[in-house]
Amino acid sequence: MVEPNLPVVPSPVVSLPVVSVIVVNYRGADDTITCLRAVRDELDYPADKLEVLCVDNASGDDSARRIREAVPEVRLIESATNTGFAGGCNLAAAEASGQVLAFLNNDARPDRGWVRSAVEVLRAEPTVGAVASKVLDWDGKRIDFVDGGLTWFGMGYKRHAGELDDGSHDAARDVLFGTGSALFVRAELFTALEGFDERFFMFYEDVDLGWRLNLRGWRVRYEPRSLTFHRHHASMAEVSSSREHYLLERNALAALYKNVSDETLARALPAAMALVVRRATARGEIDPTQLEITRRGETEDDAPVPVDRSALAGMLAIDQFVELLPSLKVSREQEQRARVRTDTDLLPLMRKAMEPAYPLPRYLAAHDALVEAFELDEVFGRPRKIVVITGDAVSERMAGPAIRAWHMAEVLAAEHSVRLVSVNARVDPPESDFEVVAAKPRELAEHVEWADVVVLQGHVLEMVPALKRVDSTKIVVCDVYDPMHLELLEQGRDTDDERRAKDLAGVTDVLNAQLERGDFFLCASERQRHFWLGHLASLGRLTPGLYDSDPTVRSLLSVVPFGLPSAAPRRTAPAIKGTRPGISADDKVVLWAGGVYSWFDPLTLLRAVDRLAQRRSDVRLFFLGMKHPNPDVPEMGMAGQTRALAQRLGLTDKFVFFNETWVPYQERQNFLLDADCGVTTHFEHVETTFAFRTRVLDYLWSGLPVITTDGDSFADLVRAEGIGVVVPPEDPDALADALEKVLYDAEFAAECRRRIEPVRERFTWESVLAPLTAFCRDPRPAADRLSASAPLVRTAQPGRVESVRRDLALLREYLDAGGPAEVAKRATGRLRRLAGERLRGR
Known part of the structure; x- marks a missing residue:
């Protein structure tokens, strides 16, 4: 491969952020000077990237003079009044120039790697708004801070304080707050939160700040490598209990x-x-x-009562x-x-x-x-409230979207308070341990308001306009397991071109709105995941911050395929064999378990059955459901073509049978257990590439060998796991041979069933929904939806020498490309661009 002839441009200079270290002094000059000298001399961080500020909080003694003389390079800010720790920190923060603010108690000393370790976390994890340092006592033996706790009545406390540091707290973790004695905060974020609350003066201003950070979706990360040592409460010597x-x-x-x-x-x-x-x-x-009135006479009612100051x-x-x-x-x-x-x-x-x-x-x-x-x-122990919203019918007879929403609600209900809401006119659900509600689109806002997390699919987002607003703070999970626009390319073949183009544009807009809004996305396969990653990238969702935080991007988009029940199917009634006229107990039944839609290819299957029936008179093909349970879904043209071809080939009610209704979801196992193999056939097109044939999982649940057309994710699974036969698209002879092998080669069929067992365990609903359950245990806004989330480190502007070299390289390129005329054209364009930038900056 020949590399393109590109101009040589110097690489941008990327530097560490400037860190502004802030120390507040109040009548503690000795400790403060020791602290500032340690910051100046002992840190493993570039000196030109450190700004040190000290606030003298109106000490009223000679502290300011002593500090200025001892560490003249430190920027000293003298406050006219004592505004407490919170006010002193805010005063310095307002004058700091760093991208990171580092707060350090004046009676603390930092470890060599204190700053660098914290900065590494902030650079690597863009959703971390603050880093809480590990704090030990002055001798480094006992714990001062490794974790924070908060009581229901608002009191924060240091967990494990006073215990020996035995190394058991050397793993990083998220915390509610860090101690103000050693804390790093993104400067832009600190400003957005208006800093510490100065009304607190001292105590709990750090708890309050961490609490507010977390409420706004940011993380506070305890980092044990960022270490300091603290003379505990040396700064509190003059404060009475x-x-x-x-x-x-x-x-x-x-x-x-x-x-x-x-x-x-x-x-x-x-x-x-x-x-x-x-x-x-x-x-x-x-x-x-x-x-108490009963104690009258014991003392004079107007006699003074001493009250201890601790009670007062x-x-x-x-x-x-x-x-x-x-x-x-x-x-x-x-x-x-x-x-x-x-x-x-x-x-x-x-x-x-x-x-x-x-x-x-x-x-x-x-x-x-x-x-x-x-x-x-x-x-303080209430479960999280989650609403799962579907547009599909929720009843005894359910199609794929409703089945998926039902099981999401069922699995999440084990840990949370869950409400399944359908905007379909048909809501007549089976019994459940969670609430199932019918709602008109205009009523969805009430359910969204109730919930902490909203899980939606299909067109639901369009029905709740408030969720689409930029200022919406609700956590939204979008289930995009169904690439609706790809389906519509096939489904819309029966409509006129103008309508088809309009419908496709509309559905694409619906999906783009979800992709722009969601905090977490679910798709059905790795193939789909690659497809949706392209969508997200084109919409600008794959930001550097997100990538740096999670290079896999699974924190934003995860694979959640369709699942199957963990309990094996149990027969509750006869279904096909010996029950349906024309099908005996000894016949070989091929089951088509889903609906008949335009993107499927049942016609090739009918031709294959016609060929096989000429040599095997006991083969039977059974279509499980021709009429969709959702009354809003019209019958597609493929269903009529299938009936017509079966009739023309003389197969109807002899070798091919149609169940014109839809089997109740809780009864489908009876039909599956009466079958000898499951089949799904489709055409070769884009929809197939990214589709996930949900009802194929029912074949695995009931242990049926699978016959499938090549080209989709299930074909990959069947081939890799050896659980059936994969055939080329639109090849009735190959399909007939595959049916014969699965139905009449007992040894092959038994081996397929044996191999299905471990595969089935991977696809239980509890297993496949693990990414969703993990997200719902700690739901957060997507990294690019956090406010005040500008990059921590900005690319340094090239210096004068680098700029000259770059311009000379461009000059040579333009001369080679078109001579002086090209240089003049480019220069004119550059001047116009610079003028436009100046105008925009006004």
Whole structure:
């Protein structure tokens, strides 16, 4: 292969991002100077990519002077007032120039790889918005932070704090929040979230930030290689325990109020406030019965009552929480609008939401009483709500789309609260452990609003316009197992060209809308997956960020074929042999298990049966269903052609039999168990290449050897696994020979059945739906649908020398291509482009 003669252009220079390290000082100059020198001298990160900022939070002593003299290269920002840790960090962040912000406590020192390890995570995983460092004590022996937990009443805590670091926490994992003492955040994202909440002053501002990141679909990733060492609470030396209790209680209520859903808030907030009071009285050992009317006379009613400051802290915390409510209400409305994940989604990251946290007997009793009274176990243990929406009829007689939707609902219902909704006029379902609902298109919005995750197929997205809006935050799974536009190429052959082109354009638009909106996609085979990857790429969904996060792209598009029941089929009634007139108990039955559609080729099958019948008088072909169970699906021309050819060949009701209705789904096993082999034949065209013949799985379920035309994914399976015979398209002689081999070669048929058993296990509904069940356990927006998701590292602009070299290379190319005239034309075009860019930049 000859390489094209392309101009030599210098490769772009890709660099590490600038990291702005932010340290806040308040009357701790000694610790701060030690910390800043370590950042300056000990990090394994390019010095020209590090920006170090220190905020002196109105210390009122000589801290600023000492820091400036000790580390003059550090940018020192002097705050006029003490705005707390949150305010100090925000002040520096507003002036930082880095693409990554690194927050480090002034009483901490970083390990050599602290920055580089965190940056590697941010570059490799674009859905990670923040990196939580591993934090050990100053000696590196005991744990300060390796994981975060959150109680139902809003208090965050460091899990495993104080334990020996034995290496058991050296695996990276997603967490709800990282500790502000060592935390990396994408700068653009930090700005979009308006930084730390300064109303917190200190404590839980990091919990609140992580909570908000997760609610907006971003991940907070604990990375143990990003290591720091912390003099625990050295920065808290001047804060009394009662003031600490006050801040913790107030800020926990504020974080809870801002971040939980309306449903959760209605139950959790009253209980949380009551629990603050009980914590206060228990901590201060206050007699809670001293004002009972029955105790009159024991003391003077107007006598002062001493209240411990630790008890007062809780009561004042509630008072000041109420004071903050007007501004918190504005923040709450903002967070609730921006959230894309539910409280249920975050439950695994809370770790142990029902943890009481304080070992005080009276407090523990109150905790249990409040949990029971407000039914908080239901709120913080409620299953995720998933709606599966289909446009097909859901009844005893179901076709492929409804069968697929039914089993999705059935499998997901084992872990979640599931509602199966059909917009078809015919909804008369079998018994189930999940809710099945009929809905008109205009009623779908109600079901979508109810759900945490929406799983849809067909034209459903067009019926819920709100889901298509750019600002829609609902998690959407699109089941594109059916390439409808390819089907329509065949199905529309019977219509006029203008109508056919219009219908095809409409269906393509429907599919493109799904591909542009979905957070997760399901297809039926690897062939289909390659096809849909091309679609997604053409629509711009395969972004560098998505690819860097998951080079396989299976986090966006996964294979979920049709499945089959895990239990073997059991006969419940006679069906074909000895029951249908013209078919005896000893006849050999060939079963066509699905419908007769335009993309199938039953005509070649009829000709093959005609040939075989001339030498085998006991062969019988049985079509399981001619009339589609969905009344909205008209009979296709191929069905009429099939009946006509069978009649013309003299096969009808002698060698070929038609079941004109549709077999109930729960009774199909009786027909399968009466058959000797299953068959599917089709033409050679694009639809075949990417089709997935769903009813062929029923052949595997019942152990039937399969005869299929070559060209689709099932032909690959049959050939690779040795479970039947693959024949060329439109070859009645080869097909007749294949039928004879499967029906009359007992040894071959037995070997096929033996080989089917392990294949069948791979296709149980529980197995094939594993990608969907995994996604629904931790549903998130697709990486390219996250807000504030610009690339972390931008391509460096070429320097002056590189620019000259590039222009000279282009000049030589243009001269070779067309001489001076070509150079003049190109130069004019470039000038126009530059002028346009300047105008757009205004």
